[in-house]
Amino acid sequence: MALNFIGNYTGGFYGDGHGLPDDSWSLTFRPAIPFEFLDHPNIFRLTVPYQLGGRGQEGFGPISVFDLFMFNQSWGRWGFGPLMNFDTTGDLPDEFAIGPAVGFVAKAGKKLQIGLFSQNLFAGDTSISQIQPVIAYQLGHGWAISAGDLQFSYDWKASQWLSAPVGFQVGKVTKFGGLPVRLAVNPQYNLIDRDGLNEWSVSFTFTALFPMH
Numbered sequence: 001m002a003l004n005f006i007g008n009y010t011g012g013f014y015g016d017g018h019g020l021p022d023d024s025w026s027l028t029f030r031p032a033i034p035f036e037f038l039d040h041p042n043i044f045r046l047t048v049p050y051q052l053g054g055r056g057q058e059g060f061g062p063i064s065v066f067d068l069f070m071f072n073q074s075w076g077r078w079g080f081g082p083l084m085n086f087d088t089t090g091d092l093p094d095e096f097a098i099g100p101a102v103g104f105v106a107k108a109g110k111k112l113q114i115g116l117f118s119q120n121l122f123a124g125d126t127s128i129s130q131i132q133p134v135i136a137y138q139l140g141h142g143w144a145i146s147a148g149d150l151q152f153s154y155d156w157k158a159s160q161w162l163s164a165p166v167g168f169q170v171g172k173v174t175k176f177g178g179l180p181v182r183l184a185v186n187p188q189y190n191l192i193d194r195d196g197l198n199e200w201s202v203s204f205t206f207t208a209l210f211p212m213h
Helices: none
Strands: 002-013 024-037 040-054 063-072 076-086 096-107 112-122 127-140 143-146 152-155 160-163 165-167 169-176 179-190 198-209
Touching (some): 063 096, 096 127
Antiparallel strands (some): 002 024, 002 198, 063 076, 076 096, 112 127, 127 143, 127 152, 152 160, 165 179, 179 198
């Protein structure tokens, strides 16, 4: 079980902004809880964002939740399940959207893992797909370098990309008072140059880890 607390700073937006702030700050709580159901391991994940200030509406953002049925294989694991999104802001075209989430992670050696994770949401005016590459290399002594949370987003209704980020994440697993924790930093740059879209950001993650026995 992992309790993720993510602080994100967006330091630039494309376009002139028309007098809007040039940055924004947000916090996200993202627990990932494993459990057994129908003789299969599952992963339940909740994402609750809260904007603290800067460009955009302060307060809670859209809340998303998914549950993945996991299947362990000799090469790694894969899973699929439902994804749901609840708009708490009134800014999205649909208050509720649902779709499939599917992904896999494969072992490519003792220290390298690669994979892909896709999240898809559909409703009356919503048709969004996100693809996240999974690349992680263990450096030793608790250190790891990975692709981080790179979400390539495509809007099928508008026939355009919303984000195509490049970046990396450096993290370390250590202990605070006997509790395993992971600390990570993840800078990103969005290659899609369109007015109003994020240009660059950096996130800082604190994860409390609770091994399941």
